[in-house]
Amino acid sequence: MEEYLLEFEEVYYTYIGTKASALNGLNLKIPKHKKSALIGQNGCGKTTFFLLANALYKPQQGNILWQGKAIKYDSRSLQRLRQQVGLVFQDPEQQLVAATVEEDISYGLCNLGIPNTEIAQRIEAILLEFGLTELAQKPVHHLSLGQKKRVSIADVMVLEPELILLDEPTAYLDRLHTRNLINTLNKIHNSGTTILMATHDFDLVYRWADWVFVMDNGKLIIEGTPKDIFNQQKLLADLQLDAPLIHEIFSVEVSQEEQLFLERLRQRILNLFDYR
Numbered sequence: 595m596e597e598y599l600l601e602f603e604e605v606y607y608t609y610i611g612t613k614a615s616a617l618n619g620l621n622l623k624i625p626k627h628k629k630s631a632l633i634g635q636n637g638c639g640k641t642t643f644f645l646l647a648n649a650l651y652k653p654q655q656g657n658i659l660w661q662g663k664a665i666k667y668d669s670r671s672l673q674r675l676r677q678q679v680g681l682v683f684q685d686p687e688q689q690l691v692a693a694t695v696e697e698d699i700s701y702g703l704c705n706l707g708i709p710n711t712e713i714a715q716r717i718e719a720i721l722l723e724f725g726l727t728e729l730a731q732k733p734v735h736h737l738s739l740g741q742k743k744r745v746s747i748a749d750v751m752v753l754e755p756e757l758i759l760l761d762e763p764t765a766y767l768d769r770l771h772t773r774n775l776i777n778t779l780n781k782i783h784n785s786g787t788t789i790l791m792a793t794h795d796f797d798l799v800y801r802w803a804d805w806v807f808v809m810d811n812g813k814l815i816i817e818g819t820p821k822d823i824f825n826q827q828k829l830l831a832d833l834q835l836d837a838p839l840i841h842e843i844f845s846v847e848v849s850q851e852e853q854l855f856l857e858r859l860r861q862r863i864l865n866l867f868d869y870r
């Protein structure tokens with residue numbers, strides 16, 4: 595039976611001073627151990643969903659469950675929840691708090707009461723993983739946007755949460771760092787971490803995700819495997835979302851014989867991207 599880490603049940607959220615709800619009776623369950631992607635048009639509620647998932651905001655209606663139990667909002671419960679649910683913001687400026695890269699990465703660890711030797715080991719490993727070793731002593735405000743983004747992701751990963759929520763993690767990253775990030779995500783996924791990323795990069799979704807959620811207007815519209823989702827051409831067109839090019843190329847009508855050949859070719863192309 596499928597296990598879920600975080601469950602939203604009929605969740606509503608409206609920002610103060612606005613009329614329309616950002617979340618409109620959202621039902622969404624994050625499956626444990628999967629690599630999931632959340633897609634949808636600008637403004638459909640992805641970031642709002644993350645802010646509630648990390649308990650930065652409270653729903654006005656509906657329930658949010660973590661491992662089957664309703665989230666509690668007292669400060670001790672919140673501290674525990676935020677160790678287990680790591681959120682990487684879309685805008686790295688919202689995440690970075692300390693003066694230098696190394697201080698920023700150690701910030702969350704110091705608050706967890708972890709022994710200093712372990713803190714030092716974890717920081718060294720994560721700096722290396724994210725290609726930040728050379729930048730360790732650099733002031734955070736001197737970094738490029740892509741470097742800031744990498745630090746903000748490292749900040750969360752170093753805490754080793756059970757669930758990582760990433761809001762547009764590849765925004766501002768070049769091809770090399772996108773590839774490195776995906777490799778790192780795959781590594782932590784292989785060690786048991788559940789991952790959900792919101793992204794507008796549907797090629798990445800197609801190649802990387804096990805499971806896809808499609809939101810519109812603050813609701814979940816459909817969920818499924820990337821192949822199933824991107825086969826829903828009419829629905830995607832109605833939502834003004836395009837299928838990834840690779841999916842379009844491989845979904846042409848062909849004979850059974852050609853189908854086998856095409857599937858082999860598809861796998862070879864996917865392997866070329868080294869994303870899975």
Ligand SMILES: Nc1ncnc2c1ncn2[C@@H]1O[C@H](COP(=O)(O)OP(=O)(O)OP(=O)(O)O)[C@@H](O)[C@H]1O
Nearest residue numbers: 609610612616634635636637638639640641642643
């Ligand atoms: N602080 C805020 N105050 C008022 N309205 C907000 C606020 N933040 C978001 N909204 C509104 O809530 C709705 C959902 O926004 P949200 O940022 O969650 O969407 P999104 O799917 O993450 O969009 P994008 O793909 O552009 O990042 C939008 O209509 C947006 O204008």
